[in-house]
Amino acid sequence: MDLEAIPGVGAKTAERLAHLDDAERALREGDVAALARAPGVTEGQAARIARGAIRERHGDGSRFLRTDRARELYDDALSLLRERAVTDYAKRRLETFYPSASRSRIEEVRAFVARATERDPDPAVLDALAGVAPLTDPAGLRVRERCLATGDAEAYARAERQFPELSVELVEDAADLAELARGYSTVIALDEGFAGLDLPGDVRVLPDAGERIDEVLPERLLAFFAENRERLLAAADVHEAAGLDSPCGLDALRDGLSRIEADGTVRGDEELGRLQDAVSDVDAAVSTGESVANDRLREAIQTRDVTIEGADLLSLVEQGARVDALLDRELADEFDEAVAAAREHVVDALRLRDHADLAERAFPDDPTFPVRSDDEAVARLRTDLAAARDRRAAALKADLAADLAALRAPVEDLVRDALELDVELAVARFARDFDCTLPAFGGRGFEIEGGRSPLLDVPFEDVEAIDYGVDGVALLSGVNSGGKTSTIDLVGLTVVLAQMGLPVPAERVRLERFDALHYQAKSQGTLDAGAFESTLREFGGLVTDEGNRLVLVDELESITEPGASAKIIAGILESLDEQGATAVFVSHLAGEIREATGFDVQVDGIEAVGLVDGELEVNRSPVKGRLARSTPELIVEKLATAEEDAFYDRLLGKFAE
Numbered sequence: 103m104d105l106e107a108i109p110g111v112g113a114k115t116a117e118r119l120a121h122l123d124d125a126e127r128a129l130r131e132g133d134v135a136a137l138a139r140a141p142g143v144t145e146g147q148a149a150r151i152a153r154g155a156i157r158e159r160h161g162d163g164s165r166f167l168r169t170d171r172a173r174e175l176y177d178d179a180l181s182l183l184r185e186r187a188v189t190d191y192a193k194r195r196l197e198t199f200y201p202s203a204s205r206s207r208i209e210e211v212r213a214f215v216a217r218a219t220e221r222d223p224d225p226a227v228l229d230a231l232a233g234v235a236p237l238t239d240p241a242g243l244r245v246r247e248r249c250l251a252t253g254d255a256e257a258y259a260r261a262e263r264q265f266p267e268l269s270v271e272l273v274e275d276a277a278d279l280a281e282l283a284r285g286y287s288t289v290i291a292l293d294e295g296f297a298g299l300d301l302p303g304d305v306r307v308l309p310d311a312g313e314r315i316d317e318v319l320p321e322r323l324l325a326f327f328a329e330n331r332e333r334l335l336a337a338a339d340v341h342e343a344a345g346l347d348s349p350c351g352l353d354a355l356r357d358g359l360s361r362i363e364a365d366g367t368v369r370g371d372e373e374l375g376r377l378q379d380a381v382s383d384v385d386a387a388v389s390t391g392e393s394v395a396n397d398r399l400r401e402a403i404q405t406r407d408v409t410i411e412g413a414d415l416l417s418l419v420e421q422g423a424r425v426d427a428l429l430d431r432e433l434a435d436e437f438d439e440a441v442a443a444a445r446e447h448v449v450d451a452l453r454l455r456d457h458a459d460l461a462e463r464a465f466p467d468d469p470t471f472p473v474r475s476d477d478e479a480v481a482r483l484r485t486d487l488a489a490a491r492d493r494r495a496a497a498l499k500a501d502l503a504a505d506l507a508a509l510r511a512p513v514e515d516l517v518r519d520a521l522e523l524d525v526e527l528a529v530a531r532f533a534r535d536f537d538c539t540l541p542a543f544g545g546r547g548f549e550i551e552g553g554r555s556p557l558l559d560v561p562f563e564d565v566e567a568i569d570y571g572v573d574g575v576a577l578l579s580g581v582n583s584g585g586k587t588s589t590i591d592l593v594g595l596t597v598v599l600a601q602m603g604l605p606v607p608a609e610r611v612r613l614e615r616f617d618a619l620h621y622q623a624k625s626q627g628t629l630d631a632g633a634f635e636s637t638l639r640e641f642g643g644l645v646t647d648e649g650n651r652l653v654l655v656d657e658l659e660s661i662t663e664p665g666a667s668a669k670i671i672a673g674i675l676e677s678l679d680e681q682g683a684t685a686v687f688v689s690h691l692a693g694e695i696r697e698a699t700g701f702d703v704q705v706d707g708i709e710a711v712g713l714v715d716g717e718l719e720v721n722r723s724p725v726k727g728r729l730a731r732s733t734p735e736l737i738v739e740k741l742a743t744a745e746e747d748a749f750y751d752r753l754l755g756k757f758a759e
């Protein structure tokens with residue numbers, strides 16, 4: 103796959119993605135987490151890359167959102183979805199949904215939505231999802247008690263690449279290997295030529311070490327499971343709570359995870375614990391052993407009268423013998439007992455079994471007083487115990503790694519499925535929360551029945567449903583605050599969601615598959631000459647664009663003086679009408695614009711049905727073909743009816759002219 107063919111992927115990003123095991127799958131499935139595992143690729147970039155890959159797959163190169171306000175509506179739609187996702191992954195993954203003009207892309211998402219909306223957003227599942235996150239590869243693992251050894255430069259380079267966690271040593275002969283075995287608990291020789299040698303220590307010959315990674319370096323697998331333990335347990339809970347088919351046995355996974363400590367060592371082995379304690383207690387046990395022996399001897403000496411004949415004493419002194427020799431001669435039994443007691447103490451205190459011999463050697467047979475341990479023998483005991491501890495730990499790790507190895511690939515799916523479920527549940531919750539339906543594509547323009555915008559400043563349950571449809575070009579008139587802007591917002595949001603392939607907040611919607619959405623928001627006041635000119639240029643570009651567009655424009659008249667605006671808007675409407683575009687222009691000057699337009703432009707109106715306590719009561723659904731009366735007209739009418747005053751009648755008459 104040519105990664106650089108994906109929009110937004112340059113040579114550098116392509117190179118980064120090439121580090122992934124399966125970049126193609128990740129791109130195909132929009133797996134943002136897998137893409138973000140590429141070195142130097144952030145989650146935000148990963149979402150953009152995934153979106154680019156989708157576009158490429160559907161040959162969808164066009165931009166659908168053509169204005170800032172159109173993009174804002176998309177952002178709003180995304181926020182509504184993202185708020186309903188639990189995991190950061192799902193929030194990112196939702197960004198791969200975008201409004202598209204491509205039929206196949208829209209169909210693809212609609213198929214996803216059909217699955218998603220069947221999901222039940224059970225609170226137990228949402229709770230469990232809180233602990234799920236993409237799996238990570240532990241960094242900085244270093245194993246110091248084991249090394250690889252080879253005499254071959256190529257094998258050396260390969261081993262360095264395959265096992266960055268281990269030291270790789272170059273050796274020439276068996277003597278070199280033996281030397282290494284003194285410093286490492288285990289030496290793994292990579293050359294067949296070393297087979298059959300009888301070397302001290304733990305030296306193994308494994309020419310195919312590169313294919314037996316879990317055996318040679320179980321720490322890598324264990325560190326992976328230790329580091330991801332909480333996420334895996336949470337993903338297992340999600341599968342159970344949601345009743346999803348699991349790609350691996352959840353009990354076996356939980357059991358395996360319960361056997362690893364957070365640091366990747368194996369939990370709960372009595373023998374390993376014994377050896378660990380023994381290594382750390384050697385010095386203390388030996389020194390207590392010395393005290394035990396010396397206390398005994400001291401006592402024996404104190405309670406003993408030593409008789410020695412003068413000739414013997416003389417001969418001892420002449421030989422230069424120390425008092426120890428005297429002890430040897432006189433207290434041989436006591437001395438033996440004292441040393442035996444010291445040895446017994448060490449063997450007991452360290453709970454030694456196979457190392458009892460070595461422990462005995464820690465106290466020399468030759469009598470001395472005070473009794474002193476043999477430093478060399480103690481060092482040997484310490485080294486041997488440490489090697490036994492490391493061998494035991496390595497064997498346990500290898501056993502557990504062998505059990506967990508079968509789960510390594512399935513847990514990737516386990517977590518991915520849980521995270522994808524979160525994406526589906528976010529869509530399902532969005533659809534439920536806003537009473538959504540899947541829209542139907544076809545015909546011209548759009549037709550919304552019972553549409554309720556989730557973007558209003560009132561609680562969703564208080565939003566009044568709107569029916570509105572336009573086929574061609576229309577002016578939308580209406581009283582102040584009647585809901586004109588809200589109506590075109592609803593139209594824009596509905597079209598954006600529909601073309602993302604998502605359900606829309608309405609009872610029923612039919613729409614044409616548009617190529618682009620232009621939404622011109624209300625300007626904040628009269629524009630200066632320069633800004634006015636550039637706005638006109640934008641419309642100039644808009645009316646010469648190709649394709650079937652939906653154009654939504656809010657009170658364009660506010661950009662300049664009313665008389666001129668009406669003429670300009672009329673001209674724009676004519677051009678759009680000639681092109682067969684669908685357009686809704688919200689305006690307070692609908693009457694004037696209609697006058698100035700060279701075709702019979704449709705005018706719809708959001709009408710006030712009356713004034714209640716000084717407040718307008720509004721029918722939020724635009725009435726087709728009706729120019730809505732303005733708020734001032736309604737107030738004048740009210741005054742004219744209430745007060746018998748010719749002045750108000752005159753004003754009202756002006757509206758009728």
Ligand SMILES: Nc1ncnc2c1ncn2[C@@H]1O[C@H](COP(=O)(O)OP(=O)(O)OP(=O)(O)O)[C@@H](O)[C@H]1O
Nearest residue numbers: 559564565566581582583584585586587588589722
């Ligand atoms: N369908 C609806 N259901 C409930 N409330 C609505 C609805 N539509 C609009 N409103 C309320 O009316 C307010 C005004 O709506 P909006 O700004 O769309 O009116 P407008 O006709 O564009 O006003 P203006 O003429 O001042 O531009 C909204 O802020 C909202 O509180």
